[in-house]
Amino acid sequence: MSQLLARTLAATAVLCLTLTACGGGVPDTGAPAPAAPDPLDTAPTAELVERARQEGQVVVYSFTSRIAQVEAEFERTYPGVDLLATDISSTEQIARIRAEAEAGSPGADVAYLSDAPVVLDELLAEGTVRNYVPPRIAGSVPDRFREPLLASRLSTKTLMYNEEAHPAGPPVTNLWELTDPQWRGRVVMVDPQVRGDYLDLMTEVVLRSPEMDEAHRALRGGPVVLGDGIGSAGEQWIADLYANDVVLVGDTDEVNAAVGARGQQDPPVGFTTYSDRRDNEDENRALQAATGVAPAPGIAFPALLGVTPDAAHPAAARLLVDFLMGDGSPDGGPGFAPFYVPGDYPTRTDVVPPSGAVPLAELGAWTIDPAVVAGRRGDVADLILTLG
């Protein structure tokens, strides 16, 4: 680049810095001040309804399109409060909520998203979203799903197989079997470097190294032998899985199609979402969750609800969170109905899990602790990078 061009660019950069105080990227908020308790946090539902009517609307960012059904139900239940839903992925929500906070114009009142480790690590730590637990449900949601952010349900990334090809039950009973020659090139998952929840799955395996070691002893009769530069049994399993030609794809639907398609002689197994079984009939698939896998078939992770601190509609925001958590009936009622599907697990103890899926305890999936996962995620991502 010629000197003059360089100087021109430098000058324009300086100019723009002085003109608009260039930001972009990550807001540099430092340590957030602890959020002062909002009187609305303890307000009874009736008061929220009244204030929400005055506010007139509520804006939500949602990582699931099922929010459209919530919208219809919410507006039927609370006429006069208009729900505006934008359906964008968790990753984009995180980028967007941050950019909005930085611009000082919060767009959403409520964020409904997954990617818990990133959310807790970044949004909650920065104070760009905060927790609100409706007082009426505090007793029916276990502590770990109330803090640091409220979780409305658990979704899964768990080992699934083709029940048409294996009518007798799961073909795999131990995660270490997936590293055997028999399963070479026949284990499918989304690339953990492309989709965060799969990175969480890999991280949880590493965090559960003692259990992985135990499962190895049960299957092979001896402890895990760690390779060069490998620090734990979980990391060794990931390295062995990659060495066994695990097939990586771009999204869960590809895993579902590969594992579940009917009419296959020798279908692969794969990690995917349990609740996707609901499409078996529509899609001519035979997906089934593998139960009884040692030490666990996969993970259960929370779908989180947060409110933005400077929400334009603070009362309506809280009313929507309250609504999304269900009305206390055994199936959660209309607010929870779109999420009452087999394979998704309600966090409320007074909601009966939908029939058609085994209970979470029987499935045996590990429920992740997002804060702990967040601490290890980067290391596991780096390990996977070196594996190719």
Added chain:
Amino acid sequence: MTAPTLAPPGAPPPPGPPAAGLLRRLVTDPVARLGTLVAAVLTVLVVVPMVGLVASTLRPTGREAWSDVLTGRLAGSLLWEPLGNSLLIGTATAAGSVLLGGGLAWLVVMTDVPFRRTIGLLATVPFALPSFALALAWETVFRNDLVGGRVGVLADLGVAVPDWLAWGPVPVAATLVAHYFSLSFLLAAAALATVNGELMEAAAMTGAGRLRIARSIALPVVAPALLSGGLLAFAEGVGNFASPALLGLPVRFHTLSTRLHGAVVTGQVERGYVLSIVLVAVAATILLAGNRVVGGRRSYATIGGKGGRRTLVGLGPWRVPLTAAAVGLCLATSVLPGLVLLATSFARRTNSFTGGFTLHFWTGASDPAFAQGQRGVLRDPQIVEAVLTTVGLGLAVALAATVLGTAVGYVGVRLRGARPVTGALALLSYLPFLVPGIALGAAFIAQFGRPVGPLPALYGTFALLVIAGTAYTLPFAAQAGRSAVGQISPDVEEAAVMAGAGLARRGARIVVPLAARGLLAGAALVFVNIVRDLSLVVLLVTPALPLLSVLTYRYAAEGFAQFANAITVIIVVLSVGATVLARRLERTARPWEETG
């Protein structure tokens, strides 16, 4: 750069130190003044987001990201290997697009090939298809049993498809070429259409052979357009995420774009931004090198004061095979994927033609048995609204980007003796292509979300979408503007200068009418890009401003492939419609041209 034979309009550069001379020019020369204005606009649109991107990587965590990416044990898999793959894909995409697109343009514009209108129309379709549609179509044919699940058509027939043909760099490059050759075609056809018939005739009279004419007269004229097409294809080939994710991941074929995307979605945003800056640096190097190669012959004035009828080159014995090849190429890249999309939107089961067909996804009422009670797309008022918003946005951005692109092109071609300025403009107008959409979107929210001086906060407004869209599509508009203006002989303008016409009047009465064909082609490209783009707008849309591409993505993410495909069909219809309309307008804009 060799000096042009004709002095440009405006004051000659006065002697003296170049910097001082440049300053004086900026005050006295209207073209230089326009250049300054354009540079200021580009600064707001491009430099500001870029600086934001760089600034965010200079914080402590960002500095760590720099060292992770450039050195250390991860650098190989995080940077060097994907970079090599990206360059491979980018180069293959550019070369393939230029060869196929340029060749096809020559056939359609310069020869007596039959069905030229049909071929010309079909060749513009692939660009209107989302790139994942072509990747899906490839999979439908070539998928083998490496991943499991349903195999493709060939494997189904018992043909053993090798892995290299089903997965990895070959299919990724092939699908991207199938997508971008139509871009090269559009640019090259617009340039070739301006080749002066008299020149060809004169050459033919002096006994020059066909090849010689093609090489010495047509090729120089079309070279800048081909280079533009190649550069755009390269940038897209490097930046495209859908194709490598679909066809590359199963064999662990990573490009910078998949690495970058992965870093952002797994919460390592700074690493993603660092990779993006690397990408910008690489592409900028290639752009500058490319401009240097063609730079000496950047502008071939082909539009003089008179037009002439064109005589077409006879293909002789080659007519049949070339026609078959052209039609085959067009069918394989436009009709086939289009039909696949259309057919799958009627399929009862996702991507399956054996599970029966239904109209439900187009016209059905809400039925819990179908896709969780979603209405058919033609019944959904949100879709109707999205069509209107999308078209409105496409038109607004096409207008804004074309005006800006024409100004960039005009300054780039006409401003002599100020290489740094023109070079900076060329670079700036190319950069937005290389910034990941999500970073660009976030930067626009951060910059324009709050009130700046007299500007109100634009967050959530249509205006912000237009501004971001203009920045994002500027590369197309500027390349189109450059090659369109470059073909207008300066003597036409000089005559006007002597008659006392100012810059504005020359622009309105000479430049725009004469460059109309290229500009309209560029505007159509911008429109198509906006209509089908997702990466940029996904952060900027609000429920009040639904866009078709965002709805497609939403349905696809939820596994409602039929709805996604149905909306994609609507997008394709809009895009192709825009392209056809642009060509109609071209003809009416230049009634003195016979287009055969």
